[in-house]
Amino acid sequence: MRLLSFAAGILFSALALAQQGPIKIGMSMPQTGSLGAGGKAALLALHMWVEDINAKGGLLGRKVELIAYDDQTNPALTPAIYTKLLDVDKVDLLIAPYGTVPTAPIMPLVKQRDLLLMGNFSFQANHTVKHDKWFNNAPWNNASSWSDGFFEIGKKQGAKTVAFLAADNEFAQNLANGARELAKKAGLQTVYNQNYPPATTDFSSLIRGVRAAKPDMVFVMSYPNDSVAIVRAVNEIGVGESVKLFGGGMVGLQFTPIMESLGSSLNGIVNYNSYVPGIKYPGIEEFLQRYSKRAVEAKVDPLGFYLPPFNYAIGQMLEQAINGTKGLDQKKLAEYLHTHEMKTIVGPIKYGPDGEWAAPRVVQAQFRGVADKNMEQFRQAGKQVVLYPETYKTGEVVAPFEKARK
Amino acid sequence: MSFDLLLEAVLFGILLGCFYAAVSMGLSVSFGLLDVPHVAHPAIMVLGAYCTWVLGRWGIDPILAGVILTAPFFLLGMAVYRFYYEAFEKRGSEAGVRGIAFFFGVALIIEVGLILGFGVDQRMVEAAYIGKSLSFGDIRLPMRTLAVFGVALAMSAVLTLYMSKTFTGRAIKAVAQDEPALRLMGANPVRIKQWAFGIATAAAALGGAMLIVIGPVDPGMDRVYIGRTFAVVVLAGLGSMTGTIAAGLVLGISESIVLIHPDLGASWAPAVSFTLLLVVLGVRPQGLFGR
Secondary structure, three states: OHHHHHHHHHHHHHHHHHHHOOEEEEEEEOOOOOOHHHHHHHHHHHHHHHHHHHHOOOEOOEOEEEEEEEOOOOOOOHHHHHHHHHHOOOOOEEEOOOOHHHHHHHHHHHHHOOOOEEEOOOOOOOOOOOOOOEEEOOOOOOHHHHHHHHHHHHHHOOOOEEEEEEEOOHHHHHHHHHHHHHHHHOOOEEEEEEEEOOOOOOOHHHHHHHHHHOOOEEEEEEOHHHHHHHHHHHHHHOOOOOOOEEEEEEOOOOOHHHHHHHHHHHOOOEEEEOOOOOOOOOOHHHHHHHHHHHHHHHOOOOOOOOOHHHHHHHHHHHHHHHHHHOOOOHHHHHHHHHHOOEOOOOOOEOEOOOOOEOOOOOEEEEEOOOOOOOOHHHHOHHHEEEEEOHHHOOOOOOOOHHHHOO | OOHHHHHHHHHHHHHHHHHHHHHHHHHHHHHHHOOOOOOOHHHHHHHHHHHHHHHHHOOOOHHHHHHHHHHHHHHHHHHHHHHHHHHOHHHOOOHHHHHHHHHHHHHHHHHHHHHHHHOOOOEOOOOOOOOOEEEEOOEEEEHHHHHHHHHHHHHHHHHHHHHHHOHHHHHHHHHHHOHHHHHHOOOOHHHHHHHHHHHHHHHHHHHHHHHHHHOOEOHHHHHHHHHHHHHHHHHHOOOOHHHHHHHHHHHHHHHHHHHHOOOOOHHHHHHHHHHHHHHHHHHOOOOOOOO
16 A cells, blocks of 8 residues: 555656646757857757756756747847747746857846846857846856957067957957957057958958058957958958968857868968867767767758857756756856856856856967868867967967968 | 058959949849849849859859859749739739839748758858969959959840840830830730840849859848849949949949048948948939939
């Protein structure tokens, strides 16, 4: 009899949990448009985490369900998508879309409703909003964390002047404003300073302007489509012999299809990254092996170094916070994330008061010896030589820029 | 600003202007001559660019691919116009507004179709003239823009000759000016328009090949070109091929100079272009070469 009531108890508990339904995690993700290539790869990684967690029995005894809508890299769409996620889909937790531009418009909404939001590779999206339940997965915090490495490498090469070329959008302007201040503090004289609109067709004229200014280093802050056109224009027009260092903040040069297409044109460029082969984090290589197989089937970025591991890390952090607080209370989850060091496949993450990484790990790496039409070469450690930070350094910079391209 | 830099900017502006003209030539026929609110023109161009990319994978040069594509796109254009005519134009005065909705729909279907078929990644082509430049002293001009320059001039010459020297070409111009008179002459205006729309779509395909020669394309790129192509056609004077080249040059050169100007900068480029359009239309409402 006792055994029977015990079994019935378990059955009722299971039924009660089943009636609660899955834990719903909602987000928009750029699956089309300028950030679509990166967004789809990132989404695959999140789906992998959901599959992994459900295979282990879910969270709090409930399955996890990911609801993701395509925001087309269009910031005008994200507020409506997140309102729908909250009011119609009734999601329990939110993850931000990949990128600063689509994320910025939803910050007032999440702050107003006092919700936890896991940031997704945006830059200073919470800078002015100052929401206390924001946790970015990107390995940077302020402009200094991003551009310090680039300027430091340049200064070591004797650079005294700098040129800035920045897209006229939220991400690039946030970065550019900080970087210009930092350049000033570092004693670098700005000799060229241009913002360009999103619909710029060809960058030859701008690269001509850069070349005419004869800077020692060129800091570029661009989105994927522009990055490709800029690299192409540099290849054709040249930036002149004065330039020691070129790159810094070019989004897109981390995506495999773009790296493969640009091939040898990339050589010499020093650019930011989140992870490149050669950096050792526990579990990342195993994840990337699994990811690569899935990416081929899903026709997304086959290497997935840049975004996928960090998106998988979002899942890992939510998992630890939910298990740690034994619930979905947003306030308790935020407290947990603020006070604990998270263990992820991109290394340990500790958050500062602003929800950005307390110890940023932005990598500045130089493309070297890249051949044309060869995707597999990027799996080798030497194709992107890590110059900064010192902890992960794998080589010295080759300068000036024109020499590094040979 | 040094003289050399200004000279280089003007030269590049000429090349950029010819590119703008090349991608607007088809619209000059469909919107300029036929009064069809063809907002799907840039989307058809992007479709042409993707077809060029597909042919490029078989080793076909992008410009040659563009020429090859003119035949199937001509037929596609005829079919699209026939549908548009039966569903909208035939039904009277409100056709214009509904037509815009129809062509927006066409653009959307093309964009979504490209995403489903090719994904969201950018596509680029390779050719001997892409990624290299020609040097004239200190001046370096990208060879891809020189190739597009040549194709734009050839397109303009062929279309101008066709419109002025052939019976069908003259009929296309006539249908734009006086449709009832053309009917009285025994010609069928609908068939003439269908033919002309086929030519416009073929020109869009070649424009698409130019687009992917100039830079990488993605399925949503049509949105970037809607404003620019319509601006070129309106500035030209509706339906003028020579005017399309001239308008492209005006926009290209002004943008190029603004881009290198230290006090203005790139963010001003679209504003200067469209202000120029307003000024020209204020002085000549019929456009540069309109009658």
